[in-house]
Amino acid sequence: MASTETTSAAVRSGADTAADGTAARAGDIAGLEAGLDALESRVVDRQPWLRTAASKAFPPLIAIVIVVGLWQLAYHFELKPHYLLPSPVDVAHSLQQKWLEGTLLGFVWTSVSRGALGFVASVGLGTVLGLVVARVKVVRAAIGPILSGLQSLPSVAWVPAAIIWFGLSDATIYAVVLLGAVPSIANGLVAGVDQISPLYLRAGRTIGATGLTGVRHVLLPAALPGYIAGLKQGWAFSWRSLMAAELIVNAPDLGTGLGQLLEQGREFQDMSWVLAAILLILIVGIGIELLIFAPIERRVLRSRGLLVKS
DSSP states (O other): OHHHHHHHHHHHHHHHHHHHHHHHHHHHHHHHHHHHHHHHOOOOOOOOHHHHHHHHHHHHHHHHHHHHHHHHHHHHTTSSOTTTSOOHHHHHHHHHHHHHHTOHHHHHHHHHHHHHHHHHHHHHHHHHHHHHHHHOHHHHHHHHHHHHHHHHSOGGGHHHHHHHHHOSSHHHHHHHHHHHHHHHHHHHHHHHHHTSOHHHHHHHHHTTOOHHHHIIIIIHHHTHHHHHHHHHHHHHHHHHHHHHHHHHOOOGGGOOOHHHHHHHHHHTTOHHHHHHHHHHHHHHHHHHIIIIIHHHHHHHHHHTTOOOOO
């Protein structure tokens, strides 16, 4: 009996020693991992918002000053006659004139409202189409290459066909916007789905997330970074398509957007007017990108650990 108790005590002692050794090794590994993480991590002090805003705004302002300066030099040395290349001041006066007439905001709102409505419709159609193409192999083999081809097709190529189909109407403008934006959104979603780890999909099926539930809670959240990139590109194509349509589809009952404003400047041979319209188109496109899509993309990437503050 004494021998048995001695053996049991020895076994327990050995087990405790092994457990202590395993715990020690686990602690050493954890410490090593923590040390490596500490080496790779950077401690970032929170900066005042004013300094952060200045650091982000200063480089674009410098670029704008350089571009305007080169423009003024080209005007001063008459690289083109002044009626073909007006100065920045002349363009600013043209914008001021439209503002004082009370028509400038109306031009901008007409185009922005058209672009927003067309983009929302494109998101709905492009998302459904992208999901079908990404998940159904037969559909992907059939129309996947066609989507890529449509994405590379210039939007202005659809304008003559849309005019024949719908006449000089708003339907023509929205048709061109849809045909320009839907392929980009669908291809962006397909690319995002292709980058999903199969482990996520299997885990979703294991917990019963199938069908529309799996799409909503597993597929779309996992594909979100690629989907957001597709939405950004879709907006760019929507805006470009809208301007192409407004340049050509011009009728009194359609209202005047920025594209029609640009065409009116061409008809009157007023380069200040033309450059002012181009500047407004550029400002609106960049502004929507910076104010809406860029913050959403940063938030999504940061939540996934794909964007680290430095």
